[in-house]
Amino acid sequence: MAGRLLSIGECMVELMQAEGDLMRKGYAGDTFNTAYYARMVLPSDWQVDYVTAVGTDVVSDEMLAFIRSTGVGTQWIRRIEGRTPGLYMIHLKNGERSFSYWRSASAARLLADDADALRSAVEASDVVVFTGITLAILAAGAAETLLAEMRRAKAAGKTVAFDPNIRPRLWDDPAHMRAAITEGARAATLVLPGFDDEAAHFGDADVEATVARYRGLGVRDVVVKDGAKGVTLAIGDAAPLLLPAEPVETVVDTTSAGDSFNGAFLARLVTGAPPAEAAAFAARLAAAVIGHHGALVGRDRLGLPDRPAP
Numbered sequence: 001m002a003g004r005l006l007s008i009g010e011c012m013v014e015l016m017q018a019e020g021d022l023m024r025k026g027y028a029g030d031t032f033n034t035a036y037y038a039r040m041v042l043p044s045d046w047q048v049d050y051v052t053a054v055g056t057d058v059v060s061d062e063m064l065a066f067i068r069s070t071g072v073g074t075q076w077i078r079r080i081e082g083r084t085p086g087l088y089m090i091h092l093k094n095g096e097r098s099f100s101y102w103r104s105a106s107a108a109r110l111l112a113d114d115a116d117a118l119r120s121a122v123e124a125s126d127v128v129v130f131t132g133i134t135l136a137i138l139a140a141g142a143a144e145t146l147l148a149e150m151r152r153a154k155a156a157g158k159t160v161a162f163d164p165n166i167r168p169r170l171w172d173d174p175a176h177m178r179a180a181i182t183e184g185a186r187a188a189t190l191v192l193p194g195f196d197d198e199a200a201h202f203g204d205a206d207v208e209a210t211v212a213r214y215r216g217l218g219v220r221d222v223v224v225k226d227g228a229k230g231v232t233l234a235i236g237d238a239a240p241l242l243l244p245a246e247p248v249e250t251v252v253d254t255t256s257a258g259d260s261f262n263g264a265f266l267a268r269l270v271t272g273a274p275p276a277e278a279a280a281f282a283a284r285l286a287a288a289v290i291g292h293h294g295a296l297v298g299r300d301r302l303g304l305p306d307r308p309a310p
């Protein structure tokens with residue numbers, strides 16, 4: 001059964017230290033990473049599109065070309081004169097990574113300013129993905145526009161997936177952050193939180209408390225990710241089920257573990273796999289992703305077979 005998945009958020013230019021002061025350029029961002037892995041896993045009769053906003057400069061052109069080269073569609077991406085993409089730099093010091101961001105005036109902050117365009121993209125899709133980072137970068141009115149579209153999609157029976165992806169540095173104050181994350185979850189049919197973040201910012205004592213809190217908001221399906229401990233599936237009215245993680249011998253880089261899990265899980269779920277099977281597949285993919293450097297690992301390095309010709 002063919003379908004369309006839409007992921008909404010910010011893709012940034014990534015500069016990673018190569019040798020000395022030389023930098024290697026890439027592109028990444030939580031919702032784009034999820035779109036990338038969903039594209040990798042979905043059959044070719046599914047379309048995956050990304051919604052963001054970029055500028056009209058050369059870097060924006062290059063980012064769009066990169067997104068297209070991964071098979072993710074760019075037809076809904078708006079271009080905004082005078083703005084540029086956000087950028088982050090990864091510093092490596094004694095094997096430890098740290099990040100600096102330049103994103104406070106990025107084009108992506110305007111991704112929901114054209115409400116009609118956003119509605120057209122959502123209406124054309126069967127499955128929609130957004131995160132707490134998507135909400136964090138939007139001005140108050142634009143965040144409300146996005147939430148209204150997500151509620152509308154949920155009411156129309158679409159799968160609306162939300163990963164709280166809590167990043168306190170992106171929010172002006174913790175109470176506002178918690179309120180916005182809660183509204184994001186309320187607008188979703190599936191919430192995919194990471195337990196550490198939920199415990200730190202919502203005070204959940206255990207995974208069951210996270211499940212209960214999101215179920216209490218009217219979220220049908222809750223999938224709590226808990227790193228090496230595995231994931232807890234709470235699907236529909238079923239009792240929560242803990243699935244162990246796939247053992248990883250050497251963790252090389254955990255960037256995008258959660259994003260790759262989300263993309264693979266959704267891809268399998270919406271094409272009819274039972275949730276436990278979708279989660280086991282996603283855990284295997286996430287385990288392979290963290291065995292490699294970078295947010296976006298190629299399918300050849302993940303041991304996935306070549307995609308059959310369409």
Ligand code: ADP
Binds near residue numbers: 227245257261
């Ligand atoms: P998030 O980044 O959203 O907090 P997690 O860190 O929980 O997500 O990682 C997402 C998924 O990646 C986990 O559910 C698990 O399947 C896999 N994963 C993450 N860390 C490990 C690890 N150390 N060993 C095995 N699997 C892991």
